[in-house]
Amino acid sequence: MTPVPRRPSMGDVADRAGVSYQTVSRVLNEPEIVRPETRERVQAAIAELGYTRNRAARALKTSRSSLIGVLTDDLSLFGPAETTTAIEAAAREAGYSVVLTSMPPDPRAARKVGGELLGSGVEGILAIAAHEGMTPAVTEVARSTPVVAVSAQPPQEAVAEVVGIDQALGAHHVVEHLQRTGVRSIVHIAGPADWFDARARRLGFTSALEELGLDGEVVGPGEWTPRSGYELTTDLIRTGPPEAIFAASDMIAIGVLHALHEHGLRVPQDVAVVGFDNTLGAEFLIPSLTTVAQPFVEVGRVALRHLVSLLDGDPAASQCPRTLPPRLVVRRSTRPERTH
Structure with a gap:
């Protein structure tokens, strides 16, 4: 019978590198205090043996699981x-493992999902809270963990x-660019109303119109699908195509391009x-998509x-962007931007 392979231990690494068990521990936990030549020897032994840290054993010793919930x-x-x-x-680079949990469609499952995630022993949780449907689950887990x-x-x-990307600024950049190409009127096909990204992009669009003195309107809200973009653009064409269409996502924009092509309208000559x-793949659409x-x-x-700073009680957490x-x-x- 073929023997069952044994997982390499820190003792095996120490024997291979010709150092003590304590030295291997220092290389893993405080590498800066180990002489470079010794550290390199231990790291080479780790690579040769395929050694990985036993997180469960480390958690017992340190009361830290090195697990982050997502x-x-x-x-x-x-x-x-x-x-x-x-x-x-990013978690892997920082020495953490990730426990991934997906929210079911039923928001009533938030308590159960949160409990399962916390029960896995995670130290903290990163929630990708893109829309209102995630709020109950985030509220539940935030009661008892960072x-x-x-x-x-x-x-x-x-x-x-909250950490995020400035969606409103992105929309503002779009309107500024279109203005510099000579466009005076823009239609924004908005994304789903319950999505925070869609709301912020819509707000950035309307604010930029007012600031730059341009005409425009918002249609929708649509879904994050090409079909939604196609149908809303087809409706727009019936009343006369706009100078430019700003879609809330590239998926919506794919439908926009298809509808314009189907009706014989050129992009960007007739409609940007x-x-x-x-x-x-956005660069491989015809034409390539701005x-x-x-x-x-x-x-x-x-x-x-930011989460690790909160877990460590580090004052630098408040300074994170x-x-x-x-x-x-x-x-x-x-179209190309005008030079003057």
Whole structure:
């Protein structure tokens, strides 16, 4: 019978590196106090043996589980999926493992979901709170553990600490760009009314119109789907196409482009189109889509850093940036900006 492989231990690492068990522990926990040549030898032994730390044993010794809970709901959408991936990567870099829990559609399950997540032994929770449906679950877990929400919800309205991306600023960048291309009237196809991102983008759009003295209107709200963009754009075309359409997401913008093409309208000559998210493949649409890129990787790192600071009681937690700026990516679905 083939023997069952045994998981390498810290003792095995010590023997391979020719050092004491205590030295291996120092390399893992306080590497800065170990001489570089010794540290390198231990790290080489760890790599050769494939040693990984036993988090359960460490938790018994330190009362810290090194587990972070991540609460989300719809990973089929680009924004939540990218944010979740970014958080998981940031946690791994910081030495934490992630316990991922998805919210079921029924909001009445919030108490059960929160209890299951807390029962897994997580030290704190990062909640991807993109819409109102996440509020009950975030409220439940925030009663008994540190929670940081990655959200566009205004901090004064949130039930937990909030870190996010400035959606309104992204919308403002879109309107400014369209103005510089000569556009005077813009239609915004809004996203779902219960999504904080959609609300912030709509607010940024209307504020920019007022500030820059442009004409415009909001239609919708729509869903985060190409069909929604197609149907709302088809309705717009019946009453006369606008100069520009700012879609609340790239998925909506795909439907916008299809409807315009179907009705023989050229982009951007007849109607300029802008999306939001910089979804994978946006540059390969015809024409390539002008859109707003969100710093998902950075927001994941900032949110994790903020949560860890809260867990450690670090005063620096109050100094963490709470809102990160997005970036406008100009492509061929809008006309060139005028130089003067």
